[in-house]
Amino acid sequence: MTMRLNVEHRTHYTYNAPVPYGLQQVRLRPKSRPGQLVETWDIEVLGGQVEVAFEDEHANSVDLVSFTPGQSEIEIICRGTVTTEDRAGVVGPQGGFVPLWLFQRSTDLTKPGDGTAALVAATTRQDDDLSTLHALSALVLSRIPYSTDQAAPDLTAEDVITLGHGVCQDHAHVFITAARAMGFPARYVSGYLMMNDRVDQDASHAWAEVHVPSLGWVGFDVSNGISPDARYIRVATGLDYRGAAPISGLRYGLAGEAMSVSLQVQQQ
Amino acid sequence: MCRLDGMAKQTQFFDEMTGRGNGPRAPYEDYCAWFKNEDTARLLAKSEEAEALFRLIGVTFNVYGDPDATERLIPFDLVPRIMAAREWAKVAKGIEQRVRALNAFLHDIYHRQEIIRAGRLPAEMIARNDAFLPQMIGMTPPGDIYTHIVGTDLVRTGDDEFYVLEDNARTPSGVSYMLENRETMLHMFPELFSKVKVQPVSQYPRSLRRSLSACAPNACEGRPTLAVLTPGIHNSAYYEHAFIADQMSAELVEGHDLRVVDGRVAMRTTRGYKPIDVLYRRVDDDFLDPLTFNPDSMLGVPGIMDVYRAGGVTIANAPGTGIADDKAIYSYMPDIVEFYTGEKAILQNVPTHRCSDSEALKYVLDNLADLVVKEVHGSGGYGMLVGPAASKKEIAAFRAKLEANPGNYIAQPTLALSTVPILTEAGLAPRHVDLRPFVLVSPDRIEITPGGLTRVALTEGSLVVNSSQGGGTKDTWVLEE
Missing domain, CATH: 2.60.40.2250 (Immunoglobulin-like)
Known part of the structure; x- marks a missing residue:
């Protein structure tokens, strides 16, 4: 499609x-x-x-x-x-010169702490990486429901976990931090999402990508509980919001x- | 024969003037012939004259961490350190090989990382290296030169034995002392230079200008405009920044003099903004651009990294070259030289124990009294332990630091550094020295000024030559063939 x-x-x-x-x-x-x-x-x-x-x-x-x-x-x-095109969130192999280990680095906004450790501990490990990551995504959304109250651009992942709710950027940070703690290279994506029911969108969107050995980079939109499809336009990537900020x-x-x-x- | 009072019994260390105490070695013969007719009192008076001269010119530096810090003079000793042309040629060949390898290494680390793929360097060496700048990944600087100005620190332990101590690929300082030392010697002893034929060093500023100009970016139109970026008058090397700018006819600028104008980095002049083609910066990476690096930096130029990445300016040395100055990376230099040049390294590395390795750490802890231990990111002689010279208390304190963070340290055997005599009230007396030659890299050539800066530990028996730790300097002579 x-x-x-x-x-x-x-x-x-x-x-x-x-x-x-x-x-x-x-x-x-x-x-x-x-x-x-x-x-x-x-x-x-x-x-x-x-x-x-x-x-x-x-x-x-x-x-x-x-x-x-x-x-x-x-x-x-x-x-x-x-x-x-809808590719079920699969972006593919890492290109260019950036070594994959760079995506396992924590940044100021994605420094793991007790909150991250608790999320990782509560994530059920599945037989395949993809299912594990979808389980993590669902867990993040259930513990940190979407809410635009107190949205601030500089919240760290741990701040968001403590706060208990967040926007797409916050979800992406928490998910990235936890995925890295589980050993996956992960990155932040900023872009656009066409919401089906409207022309005027509230703001630009953000989600996460994780590198899994069999598929390469795969997108996870935690806020919407899905992998990106044809309604998503990928604009920039980085280790966190600051690296990919519009x-x-x-x-x-x-x-x-x-x-x-x-x-x-x-x-x- | 020189009056080598107190020197004849020197046999433990190689003395560059007398060898193992057997009278002047060949490179020193003409100098010693001159020296024996000189009166020590006259020379000591000359010594004071030299100091007054340095004070007048303002060649001073600050010591970090000294609460009474005022500007200090680096003591100058007027007995030159002398090398024969043939001795120097071999050293120069070794430096050139090493610098070639360094630039190839830096290119590789910021591109395909073949050396890691080949299993010759562990990825952690880069991943854990604070000087590695992700922003440089995929970036090829103009002319593919990363380290334009290098100061390869060498020590000598015998007639034909040289070791590289550090590569200083980031920002080697001290070239102003090399030039001022020679200037002072020419001024004080003109007749000596007619008796002994010494290769000149005064071409350095012209060579620096030529070398940097050869790395101008594509955006440059006509004759390249050069500038020296200094953190300002409070920096310990401000004198040198001003000196270099003056000597190579470049502008001396601070961050607030520059801004992005029409896609270039431009400096404020009385007639508007003028684009800079090559910026010789003496500001550290982290402070270079608040938009890309430390947002609190007031010393840098916002947006300069963007202009750099768009090909609008050359930054010398390139950001991110500091990975090569890491002392853990240093321990891989023989492999690095071989990997990129296909040849064995001409100059030796000091055997280095990486304390991140548990077996190496055990060895180091068992032998602290005999080793030199350094921080991997350290420089300037700060934060190091010289085992043989340290007290039991100092060793115990260092042991605690080392055990707390082993990955932060490397250890090396204490080398038997060569000595060169200095002039004291009692006549000549041997003191340990090192050598920092200055290397200029451009796409078409590598130019090494004959000699360099000799640093000398003025305290008898001391092996620490850093100016911040009581070291002095000497003029360094490479004789004509």
């Missing part, structure tokens, strides 16, 4: 004072790969300009955007069409920031 998805994703930052200098690293260019064909994709920046574009170590396409000096707003607009920036001055996102994903 394939789908042809149109995306329009606007991220709008406003500041309560002019920003003298600022930079944003933008990881918002999906790439063609087995199961995902990017037909068109454009990034437009209002109030800034693209300084350079490069591929990072995870082969993410990155744009470095600078603020036009003295602006008090900047908007990054992505528009594109992507054809996707936009991460730095700016001079003391201006306060407000952000709004509008995202439409619809089937053509």
Whole structure:
């Protein structure tokens, strides 16, 4: 089954004072790969300009955007069409130069602690890795139900376990941390999901991928309790949110920031 | 014959002037002929003159961890360390081989990691190495050079025995002392240089400029613009940063002088922003770019790693080269040289016990009084134990640290470092030395300045030559053929 998805994703930052200098690293260019064909994709920046574009170590396409000096707003607009295919979440073998052991490293956001240990202990080991990981995914969701209360971008996996609920990003962090503790290479994925019942999506989506010897990378969307299908567009991967964040920036001055996102994903 | 008061009985260590105490070796003959007609009092006066000169120029450094830290002068001894052209040629050949291997190794580690696939280096050596930067994976710097400026530390134990102590592929310092030491000697003893033909070192700044320019990125248009990035005046090596910039006609900049402009890293000038092609940075990796590394860094340039990865600037040395300075990696250098060059290493490695290995650890703990123990990420003589020179109490304290975190340490036998005489009130007296030659790597050649910086332990019997631990320096001569 394939789908042809149109995306329009606007991220709008406003500041309560002019920003003298600022930079944003933008990881918002999906790439063609087995199961995902990017037909068109454009990034437009209002109030800034693209300084350079490069591929990072995870082969993410990155744009470095600078603020036009003295602006008090900047908007990054992505528009594109992507054809996707349902491959039951299987992404395939690790390509490029990144050694698999790197995906077993813990990061500040994915440092295992007692909460992770308890999750791992409570996960029933199945005969095959895939079933074990699905069991882990279900366990994470049952212990940490989806809730947008207190959503914050910088919660660690252990914070989320203590809090007892979370959003897709939190689920991905907890799942990655536990999968690594079980010995699997695991990574964070940011991307888009077309929710069936609506055109306007709340926000961009996040899930996890785990490397299993027989299949390579396999996706797990803990929040929705499934492996990604044709409704998912993979945009960037990293060891955690910070490595795959759609936009991460730095700016001079003391201006306060407000952000709004509008995202439409619809089937053509 | 030199007045080698108190030197004749030296037989335990190889003395570079007198061998095993049998009178001047060939490279020192002309110097000794000059020296015997000199008056010790006049030379001691010259010594003070040299110190005044250094103070005037401002060649100073700071010692970390010293609560009374003020700028200090590194003591200079005016008896040169002398090598024959033939001795040097062999050393230089060995260094060149090693530096070639280092660059190939760094490329490999950040690409296919063939050396790990081949089973010649355990993956943990990289996985546990703090200096390994994932952001460099897949990145080929302009000209495929990772370590542009290398300071291979050597020690000598005999007529034909040299060991590499450290590779210093990250940021070797001290080249300003090499240049100032020679300048001072030429100034004080012009007649000596007409009697003894010494290969010059003064071309170093020009060579550095040429070598860095040869690594300019594709984005460079016309003659490359070079700059030296310093953490600022509070850095212990600030003098050297300013000196190098001045000597090679490059700008001396701090992080806040630079920003990303039109896809390049550019410096603020009175006529607007000017793009930098090659940045010789003396800022550590972690502080280089708050957008990619330590977000709290005020010393770096936000976005420079992005411009670098897009091919808009050359960073020398490349980020992530520090993996090669890890002392556990050092212990694999003979394999690394052989793997990438297909030849046996010309220069020897000091046999190294990796304390992460339980058998090695047992041996080290049983023999602490005879060994030198170092932190794998350490440098500058900080945090090390010199067993033979340490008290029982110091050894006991170190034992506790070692047992708590064995993977953090390596141990080596205490080498019988060669000595070279220094001038004391009582005449010449032998002191232990090492040597840091300075190596420049560009795509078309590897250039090694003849000689380098000789560091000397001024305390009698001491084997620690670091300036932070009471070491001094000497001019280093490689004779013309």
